[in-house]
Amino acid sequence: MVAFGKRLKERQIQEWQGYYINYKMMKKKVKQYAQQNGVGAQDRHSVFKEFSTMLDKQIEKIVLFLLKQQGLLASKIAKLGEQHTELLQQPDISQISELREAYRAAGQDLLKLLYFVEMNAIGLRKILKKFDKRFGYKFTDYYVSSRANHPYSQLQQVFKHVGIGAVVGALSRNLAELQDGTGSYSSIYDHPYAPLQDPVIDSIKAAVDRLTHSTTFLDFLGQHALIMQEEIPRPIDDIVNDQRYHLMSLLLNLANTFLYMVNTYIIVPTADNYSLSLGAAATVCGVVIGSMAVAQIFSSVYFSAWSNKSYFRPLVFSSIVLLMGNILYALAYDLDSLAVLLIGRLLCGFGSARAVNRRYISDCVPLKTRMQASAGFVSASALGMACGPALAGLLQTRFRIYKLTFNQDTLPGWVMALAWLIYLVWLWISFIEPAHDSEEKCVAEGTDGGSINDALEKGLAQPLLLSSDEKKNDEDDALDCDASEASEESLKPAASVGSAYRLLTPSVKVQLLIYFMLKYAMEILLAESSVITTYYFSWSTSAVAIFLACLGLTVLPVNIIVGSYISNMFEDRQILLASEIMVCIGILISFHILGPYSVPQYVCSALITFVSAEVLEGVNLSLLSRVMSSRLARGTYNGGLLSTEAGTLARVVADGTITLAGYLGVSRVLNVTLLPSLFICVASIMATCFTYNTLF
Structure with missing residues (x-):
């Protein structure tokens, strides 16, 4: 391992070395400024101006060279175009083949130029963060x-790559016309959705998407999993991961994710009735639902640590604990014990293996299919979220077997216990434990979840995940003589919650606050839905189940629209702010202030809040993956764990709020629970505006 400056120099294209950002010089300049940190505000302003001028000159050097190379490429493609025109008049298969290879060579030159731009963009982000x-x-x-927004912005040239699209279009069009080699020409414009089977164009498209953060539905959906993708796959990684990857084991992980989400939401439509049947208030459903989340706060940590050594054993343990938890949940009715009910739900929370599910995808799924697996993880969660309430709506029956009662309250527990028993047998028969390398070896070889960001460290990735290394490591890294030691230390994953917290920059903290807010708002909406709709509209359990299932079914369509269209029309930070505002509007509409509370008002507000929160989650986690330290991409205390803990804590607080609000009377539950949501939402909007220009 070597320091970033040395890695940047080593990976530079030698003949273009003088045109890269002079990272080493600028790093030394930052160090000089830091030694003068005690200067007054006026001197600090002059430092900002001086460093800005220096950075402007570096960017100008990069941009002018970029334009020059684009011109050379355009000239080369124009000459090839003349040969292409001649071939149209007198087709010759051998000449077509030669011309196709010439276009591919031009494509390789374009890839080289894109790599140059990417390295400089990373160096620029790195020095700004430093x-x-x-x-x-x-x-x-x-x-x-x-x-960024100046009409003569050279910064936009580096990050938006003006003109490269035209070169890509010319190469794609000409290669598409020549791809069959028979003289039967086809146009990419006549068949815009037909795939072009050429590896060079595929590589160029992937590079452009990386640089512009262009997304597809799968990309956007996969972002919800916070499983960072390596931007430029390397063959050695695929070879290693292929040896560890097993399709059935992946399916078992996704099935675990699906069943856990079903388990979480299957009790929501009936939790208030179950509480009443045990002699408690209806609003105690907040504690019943939230107890699972309370346990998950702790289970996420030990499952994350356990997944460093095994995937099979934690999944078996998870299944057994969930089986026991659901049996206790179902038995609580006949035992007439609220305590047994809560213990059952706590055990279900202790069985949350989502950290293992996420880690398996990150560690063992080949890079070429990791995004699809990530999208599968999120889809399984969304489907489970919709199926849970829907299944509860179907379990509207009552009968007894010996001394056991089976009704709408207990059947969710019995059904889930049976499901986990079947899953446990399937897991025992079909799961294959992949070989576990030591974490240090994985980091070195690029096979651990951190390999994704190991590539980032080497200048191949999306925005500088190393921006928030600990101050001590950052200072060591600034000393050239200790560059290797500093790098080795700075690449180690966070060893504790405290060290992970010290890696959180203001931008990361704001994104975690936003994640907390959206999960809080969604949990308030979902967990109190049965209580609110029963009080105001006298809805039956089936009606509540249908309502919640319909909300859950909006997840995939919304992500298709946002991932395929909206995210390619607007910047992530723009979508982030707009989504927060929409969540705020949804919360405001939900308040019951004057007059009777109507079904259209409730349904409309719930739909706006839920859909906006879903959109917000995707862009929020996408931005979080860009601004967090790469040290939070691997190890026990990783970024996925932090986001899970933030979301789980939000659910715990929300469910606790519902129960506490119940002491004020059911008539006040709605407004009382919405007030904290509104306050946190407004705070997150203000925080987003405060850090808006750092989210790029």
């Missing part, structure tokens, strides 16, 4: 806001 670490994050805010 400056912010020394002086606070005001400099990036100032620099991006003053440069």
Whole structure:
């Protein structure tokens, strides 16, 4: 391992070396400024101006060279176009083959240029983050806001790559016309959805998507899993991962995810009735539902640590604990014990193996299919979220076997216990434990979940995940003589909650706050739905189940629209802010202030809140993966764990809020529970505006 500056230099294209950002010089300049950190505000302003000018010159050097190379490429493609025109008049298969290879060679030159741009974009982001670490994050805010939107912005040339699209289009069109080699020409414009089977174009498209953050439905959906994808796959990674990957084991992980989400939401339509039948208030359903989340806060940590050594054993343990938890949940009715009910739900929470499910995809699924697996993880969660309430709506029956009662309250427990028993047998028969390398070896070879960001460290990735290394490591890294040691230390995963917290920059903290907010708002909506609709509209359990199932079914269509269209029309930070505002509007509409509370008002507000929160979750986790430290991409205390803990804590607080609000009377539950949601939402909007220009 070597320091970022050395890696940047090593990976530079030698003949273009003088045109890269001079990262080493600028890093030394930042260090000099840091030694003068005690200067007054006026001197600090002059430092900002001086460093901005220096950065402008570096960017200008990059952009002018980029334009020059684009011109050379355009000239080369124009000459090939003349040969192409001649071939149209007198087709010759051998000449067509030669011309196709010439176009592919031009494509390789374009890939080389895209790599040059990507390396410089990473170096630029890195130096901005390093400056912010020394002086606070005001400099990036100032620099991006003053440069990015200027009509003569050279910064946009680096990050938006103006002109490259035209070169890509010319190559794609000509190669598409020549791909069959028979003289039977086809046009990409006549068949816009027909795939072009050419590896060079595929590589170019992947590189452009990386640089512009262009997304598809699968990309956007996969972002919800916070499983970071390596931007440029390397063959050695695929070879290693193929040896560890087993399709049935992946399906078992996804089945675990699906069943757990069904288990979470299957009790929501009936939890208030179950509480009443045990002599408690209806609003105690908040504690019943939330007890699972309370246990999950702790289970996420030990399952994350356990997955460093095994995947099979934690999944077996998870299934057994969930089996026991659901049996206790079902038995609580006949035992007439609220305590047994809560213990059952706590055991279900202790069986949450989502950290293992996520880690298996990150560690063992080949890079070429990891995005699809990530999307599968999120789809399984969404489907489980919809199926849980729907299944509860179908379990509207009552009968007894010996001394056991089977009704709408207990059947969710018995059905899930049976499901986990079947899953446990399937798991025992079919799961194959992959070989576990030591974490250090995995980091070195690129096979651990951290391999995704190991590539980022080497200049191949999306926005600088190393931006928030600990101050001590950052200072060591600034010393050239200790570069290797600093790098080795800075690449180690966080060893504790405290060290993970120290890696959180203001931007990361804001994104975690947003994640907390959206999960809080969604949990309030879902968990109190049965209580609210029964009180105001006298809905039956089946009606509540249908309502919740319909909300859950909006997840995939919404993600298709956002991932395929909206995310390619607007920046993630724009979608983020707009979604927060829409969540806020949904919450405001939900309040019962004057007059009777109507079904259209409730359904409309619930739909706006839920859909906006779903959109928000995708862009929020996408931005979180960009601004967090790469050290939070691997190990026990990783970014996925932090986001899971933030979301789980939000659910716990929301469910607790519902129960506490119940002491004020059911008539006040709605407004009382919405007030914290509104407050947190407004706070997150303000925080987003405060850090807006650092989210690029």
